[in-house]
Amino acid sequence: MFDDPSLRFWDAEAAIWERTLLAVANPGYSFLGWSSTPALTFSPSALSSLTISRPTSGSSVTANFSTNSYNLETQHESNDGSVSSSEGNFSHGEIVSLTATPSLNKDFSHWETIKSNDYTVTMGQSSIFGSLPKISIDRRESPSLNLVRGYTYQFNVQLEEDNPFYISTSEYNDDTFADEYLGGVTNSRITNGVLTFSVPINAPNQLYYHSAKYSYSGNLIRILTKSDSHVLPHPNDSEIQVAIDHDIQLKAVFKDEEHKLSITSNNGGSVNFSEGIFPDGATVSVTATPDSHYNFVRWEGNDAINGVTNPFISITMTEDENIRAVFAPVLYPLSVSTDPALSGVIETTNNQFEFPYGTEVEITLYPKSNYTFTNWSGKVTNPNAKTTTVLIESATEIVANLTQAPVDLAINPVTLSVTGMPMEDPSAGGTIEVPDNAKVGQQVLLQAVAKEGFYFSGWYHQDGKQLSSAHSTYLTFSADTSISAIFNQKSVSVKIAVKDPTTGKFILNEGVDSYTELSIPVPLGEKMMIHSLAAPGYEFMKWTIFGSGIRTSGNKTLELDATTDLEVEVQYRQLIPKLSIVVTPETSGFIPIGSGEKNQNGPHIIMAQPLNGYKFDRWEGEGIENHKNPTTVVDFNVDSSIEAIFKRIDVEYPISSSSAISSREDWIETTWFGYYFWNSSLGNWMYHESLGWTYFYKQAQSINQHNTWLWINDWEDWIWISEDFAVNGGTYVYSFNRGWLFLDFVNQIKYSFSSAQWEQM
Missing domain, CATH: 2.10.70 (Complement Module; domain 1)
Incomplete structure (x- = not known):
């Protein structure tokens, strides 16, 4: 820049044409030298920021600057963690983010500023005037340097032997080193080696670095005052942002993971410390001490110590812990x-x-x-x-x-009958011996003796609660008390029942009520009378008594002694009505079936059989099913009488004349009753080919009536025959003595249904 910006233009003929120029680099830039068109002369040097030049008409002078770059380096122990960043060179004022990440079982501790830096010093050429030598710092053309008070910088100098490197208070260098700065400097004027500059706190704000051989080959050194908080506003944060305005070296410091142990307690005791920070995995001993009249109860905290009652414990620190010692008063x-x-x-x-x-x-x-x-x-x-x-x-x-205090006792006997009701004489069941009074809590002897036929049940309080069942007992009383000594009449259990309740009842002793079933207690040894009472149509049959054994009685009134538990059963049977059949006229016929007791297994069959010279006419009486049929059924429920009426006939017929076939004189062949010999001179006798001499009664003249009674002389038995029961070559007959038979006239054999056997006829 000109010494006076208003004089950048002038009249070269009339005005002074020599001008002083001064170039001042802004922060982040370095002044490299002056250039002009046409080429002008600069004094003392085109490389000096303060120079004098004589411009000509139309001259143009340029102050040349270069952009500074500042190095950011980070360090850390690789086993402890890592740092993520854009490590390298950055422009002035640039903001760089850094993140420190700890490894397993490690924690981030802090960022540390490394207050030192290294530079390599060599000689190079000016980028503006190639013929002029320039000092190169880390291969950069004579950059201005920003150094911080309190930091140490090492310059690794690699110059010619006759070209020493040094620091000066002046931009201008000469051979006398008159302006050489030596505060905090070691090995000044070195040509090949290390110059160390520990920047003093009182160092001037501006210094310069030079080589003795080449004037203006160096550049400005700005001395900065930077506290640690200026460089690192938040050194304990793992993520930081750094403002770049000088070369910076930082170290991420990691530490073993640590855990906080906090210990509290309630009233009644103390612990050996309240809190502390411990490395991961450390074992910490903790002690709980109760105060006087207190007990240590338990620890509360993590799962490992919850409920532990030992006041001396050890905790392995793997995380932050909050534990509590619990004390309780001694009770x-x-x-x-x-x-x-x-x-x-x-x-x-x-x-x-x-x-x-x-x-x-x-x-x-x-x-x-x-x-x-x-x-x-x-x-x-x-x-x-x-x-x-x-x-x-x-x-x-x-x-x-x-x-x-004394208590009054009222103790009285009570005797209960077999029905559970008190008897008129309370002492009928026994006697007692008891005191009239006692003291609270004192044992009192009570005694009871049962009489014959009774037993002692127990001593009972007035509220009904049994105090004792022993005949002789000791009781204790706390207040006036009323007690009953209860005796019970001995009894046996008697159960009486009718086997079939529909057939009758019974009456007990002299009572008027009748029962079909009764279960009662009876005083031991008492006599009992039980009267049978048959229902209409039934009569008494017997008593069956179950006690110490089984016995029966046929007496309608049963007398018993109640000496043991008894079960009595009375049995009745039905009255069977009888039927009387009168034959009219007398000797006109007979009744083979039907007279006597009523059949209990089916219909009651009646049968009328005429004698010689008669035929059946009809039945007379009540309940007869078919009055005209000589064989029918009758119904009756009481003793009854009916009449069988016959009529006299004049002509006799042989057996089954309607089906008889005459094969030879006086021999008759039937389709169902074989061969027999008969003529009128024989009367009712005939000779049967298979049965021998036979006497017959002809029942009816009608051609459809082919049944009669026959007397078989060889069998000495009556049989009843009917063509209605005939089959080919034989017939079913009813024998008065043998029951039902089947006669096979073809094979000359007979079958007895009663013996279930075939026999020769």
Whole structure:
């Protein structure tokens, strides 16, 4: 820049044409030298920021600057963590972000400013005037340097042997080193080696570096005042931003991961420390100490120590921990009792019996009935008052003393009958021996003796509760009491039942009520009378008695002695009506089936058979199904009488004349009853080819009636035959003695249904 900007233009003929020029580099830039067109002369040098030139008409002078770059370097221990950044060269005022990331089990500690830097010093050529030598700093053409007070810089000098490197207070260098600056400088004027510059706090704000051989080959050194907080406003943050205005070296410092241990406690004790910072994995011993009259209860905190009751523990630090020691007051027992025992109730404050040291406890005695309070034994405030206080300083025992009062006893016998009702004479069941009075809590002897036929049930309180079942017992009373000594009449269980309730009932003793079933208790040894009562249509059959054994009786009235449990069963049977059949006229016929008791297994069949010279006419009477059929059924429920009426006939017919086939004289062949010989001279006799001599009764003249009774002389038996029961070559017949038979006239054999066998005819 000109010495006076207003004089940048002038009249070269009339005005002074020699001008002084001064170039001042802005922060972040370095002045490199002057250039002009046409080429002008600069004094003392075109490389000097302050120079004099004689411009000519139309001259142009240029001040040449270069941009400074500042180096940012970071350091860290690779095993401890890493740093992410754009490490390198940056422009003046540029903001650079850095992030420090710790490794496993490590924590970030802080950023550290490294207050030193190294530069390499060599000789190079001016980029403006190639013939002029220039000092090169880290291969940069004579840059201006920003150095910080308190920092140390090392210049690794590599110059010719006759060209020493040094620091000066003046931009101008000469051979006398008159302006050489030596504050904090080691090895000044070195040509090949290290010049060390520890920037003093009182160093001037501007210095210069030079080579002695070549004038104006160096440049400006700005001396900056920078506190650590200016360089690193937040050194403890792992993520920072750095403003670049000089060369900076930073170190990310990591440390072993640390954890905070905080320990608290409630009232009643203390711990050996309250908090601390410990490395990861460190083992820390913790102690809880209770105060007097307190106990250590437990630790609270992480899962490893929750509920631990040992006051001495060790904790391995793997994370921040907050633990708490819990103390509780020692609870001293207050033991209270009564003398005599159970003669009263003692209540305390809130009905508690354990208290911390120094607690004043109120106690109150409530005597039981028939006991009176005397005094307290033990350390109480007022031993003669039912309500007093106790000061708890240790385990304490207090006794309430009481005296007994007498009780009145009313003890009476009661005798219950087998029905459970009291008997008129309360002493009928036994006698008792008891006292008239007693004292509260005193054992009293009670005795009971049962009479014959009775047993003692027990001693019962007036509220019905059984006190004892023993004949002789000791009881204790706390108040006036009424007691019953209960005797019970001995009994046996008697169960009476009708086997079939529809057939009848029974009456007990001289009663009027009748029963089909009854279960009652009966006094032991009592006589009983049970009367049978048959239903209409039934009659008494028998008694069956189950007791110590089984026995029966056919008497309608049963007499028993109740000496054991009994079960009695009465059985009735149905009355079977009888049927009487009268034949009219007499000797005109007979009744082979139907007279007598009614058939119980089916219809009652009646049959009328005419004698010789008669035929059946009809039945007369009630309940007959078919009055015209000689074989029919009759229904009756009481003894009854009916009449079978026959009529006389004049002509006799042989058996089954309607189906008879005459094969030879007087021999008759039938389709169902074989061969037989007959003529009128034989009357009712005939000779049967298979059966021999046979006497027959002809029943009817009708051609459709082919049935009769035959007397088989060889069998000495009557048989009843009917063509209705015939099959080819044979017939079913009914034998009066043998029952039903089948006669096979073809094979001359017969089958007996009663014996289930075939026999020769």
